Amino acid sequence: MQWGCMDFRLLTFGDLRLVDGKGSIVPFPEKGLLSICFLLTSSSTQKARAELAEFLWGDIPLDKALANLRQTLSRVKNRQDELGIELLLIDQATVSVNVRAFTNDLALLTAVSQTNPHTALEELLQLGRWDFLARTEVIGGSGRMWLRTQRDRIKTQMLTTLRDAISAMSEGADATVIKEAALRLFEAHPEDETVYQILGETYAGEPQLESARHIFESRRKYRWGELPVDPDPQTLSVARRLFERQRSVAPQLREQATPQLEIVPPVPRGPPKLVLLPPVNLASSHQTAVFLSSALLEDITVGLCVLKTVTMVAHYTAEKIALHLDRDAMLERYAINYVLDTRLNFDGSIYWLFAQLIYAGNDEVIWAERFSMEAQNLPRQHREIAQRIVASVASYIERNEFSRDYFERNPEAYRQYLLGQRHLKRLDLPDIRRARKAFQTALKENPYFSPALSGVARTYHLEWLVTAQGDARLLKLAEEEAGKAIATGQDIVGGYHQFGVAKLYQGAFDESIEAFELAETISPHYADVIADYADTLMHASKPGEALEKVERAIKLNPLSPDLYFWTAASANYSLQRYEDASAYIERMADPSQAARLAAASAAMAGDTRKAKALVRKVKETYPDFKIDTWLSIVPLREQWQKDQYREGLRRAGFD
Known part of the structure; x- marks a missing residue:
């Protein structure tokens, strides 16, 4: 039987399926349908x-993945021959999608963006479910990244359309479509706090709230039932208002009441800031214990960055505050609300970490405890400290890396991981390789320890930077290790972070940006991720967005590492704000690292004397420096950026 071109429709919400003109499912290889989805949502359909x-099998060697692809495409071709139509156009080296051969529900998302919000909601409800590829298995690491990005993009569009429709709704208008859309969005994303609040606000004023009550109560059990924390106060106030209203409405009035939509604006408030201060009270003879405890607290800080209602102050700034003579002034200066203050004690055989969580507003001690720093206890202490902080400070949490059981699978693996982190404090080649050795030792103990895999990836990209020889093999190794980290711990931010960095230096800007989008989604307050995301945006010729990101990273880590200021200077240079670029470089602890950029900035600002002096310093360290050689290594997407940098370097006096 032959079908006409428009008899086929690809449905991607709920189950992934191909249907004919009558709505009957047309059997088709699932990997073929998934490939169509990937091509439809990419910048190129080929x-x-x-x-x-x-994309389909990214966690296995490429030769095996290509063999799998050949078999899949053979099945696709046979099935297309049976149907008498080509959905995928299969060539010797490429695969593309034939967009004229079928319709698809994803096209509706683009179409409704051109209509008014209420009409858009009505059309979106035609999709049925709003959970994109709900039960489709995606194997490859890059495939999982793609799926998460698409789901977040679609959820954001649905949520924006719903909010716009609520805002545009006139008094007394029928709220049926809005209520249905709110419920549909909640069913697709029951884990999202914002969606949950919108559902409550949408059902406010309804005379028949029993179903809404059950939704809220079941949601609360699902969301918070097993966690030692309370729900977000704003959400509970919405739920409480709903239930109190229901009790106050007499049964006979409920039947007569006209449905009303009540919008409760969210209370404008920022999340509290929390800083974990490492111990500084022991002498240098106890250096290993000091480093381990500091690394432990840094790792907990990174883990807590996934919290949405607490802003974590980055560990770099925490170290500076811990060493400052007037801590109270520093806490007040950076508006820090909660402090985990720590001290180390050695009783002759065991090191103990004393910790107390303090509310900075009135110096109230919320809790205090001591923790053994013996190697076999480190993973348990990681979990205990993190959970005590969450239970005391956070209003809600998501399941994240500090609650993962693999921190407890092998204490020695975790100890080696912390030692690797310690070595990376000094970015010279010997320490980078010592760190890699420690991470690899951790992986011998536990091959699936995602943070150690991310650590290995980081050492490869740092070695590439330090040696500055353009060794593509190092970047490929970094990418491979980051991919393993993603595969073994998909909700751990480190894998996506290092994958994004590796892709940046390979010049794969879109893939790097996609990885950093996911990393920031997972840990929205992780300053180092945001700073590296900014660096990617700068190299991808988006300096305005880059500057916005890095300034946010600086706010989270106000006593910032030099890399933050360097990125901010680069973004300002690309925006032709040469004096601002110079100002950021001057804030670096070691401005000589950015001497080339400083010279170009001074030259473009007209300060020839300063530019010449900086050129002399650079040539003392790098006598063979050549502009074109340097620019061939630096990944920049747009030619205008290279031309601008070249002009500044030449004006300064470089060859």
Whole structure:
């Protein structure tokens, strides 16, 4: 039987399926349908076979992935021959989607963006469910990244459309469509706090709230039932208002009441800031214990960055505050609300970490405890400290890395991981390689320890930077290790972070940006991730967005590492704000690292004397420096950025 071109429709919400003109499911290889989805949502509807193979089977060697792809495409071709139509156009080296051969529900998302919000909601409800590829298995690491990005993008569009429709709704208008859309969005994303609040606000004033009550109560059990924390106060106030209103409405009035939509604006408040201060009270003879405890607190800080209602102050700034003579002034200066203050004690055989959580507003001690720093106890202490902080400060949490059981699978693996983190404090080649050795030792103890895999990836990209020889092999190794980290701990931020960095230096800007989008979604307050995201945006020729990101990272880590200021200076240079670029470089602890950029900035600002002096300093360290050689290594997407940098360097006096 032959079908006409428009008899086929690809449905991606709920189950992924191909249907005919009558709505009957047309059997088709699932990997083929998933490939169509990937091509439809990409910037290009054509992909090389290698890229498609990596998307579908990215966690296995490429030759095996390509063999799998050949088999899949053979099945797709046979099925297309049976149907008498080509959905996928299969060539020797590429695969593309034939968009004229079928319709798809994803096209509706683009179409409704051009209509008014209420009409858009009505059309979106035609999709049925709003959970994109709900039960489709995506194997490859890059495929999982793609799926998460698409789900977040679609959820954001649905939520924005719903909010716009609520805002545009006139008094007394029928709220049926808005109520249905709110419920549909909640069913698709029951884990999202914002969606949950919108549902409550949408059902406010309804005379028949029993179903809404059950939704809220079941949601509360699902969301918070097993966690030692309370729900967000704003959400509880919405729920409480709903239930109190229901009790106050007499049964006979409920039947007569006209449905009303009541919008409760959220209370404008920022999340409290929390800083974990490392101990500084022991002498240098106890250096290993000091470093381990500091690394432990840094790792907990990174883990807590996934919290949405607490802003974590980055560990770099925490170290500076811990060493400052007037801590109270520093806490007040950076508006820090909660402090975990720590001290180390050695009783002759065991090191103990004393910790107390303090509310900075009135110096109230919320809790105090001591923790053994013996190697076998480190993973348990990680979990205990993190959970005590969450239970005391956070209003709600998501399941994240500090609650993962693999921190407790092997204490020695965790100890080696912390030692690797310690070595990375000094970015010279010997320490980078010592760190890699420690991470690899951790992986011998536990091959699936995602943070150690991320650590290995980081050492490869740092070695590439330090040696500055353009060794592509190092970047490929960094990418591979980051991919393993993603595969073993998909909700751990480190894998996505290092994958994004590796892709940046390979010049794969879109993939790098996509990885950092996911990393920031997972840990929205992780300053180092945001700073590296900014660096990617700068190299991708988006200096305005880059500056916005890095300034946010600086706010989270106000006593920032030099890399933050360097990125901010680069973004300002690309925006032709040369004096601002110079000002950021001057804030660096070691401005000589950015001497080339400083010279170009001074030259473009007209300060020839300063530019010449900086050129002399650079040539003392790098006598063979050549502009074109340097620019061939630096990944910049747009030619205008390279031309601007070249002009500044030449004006300064470089060859």
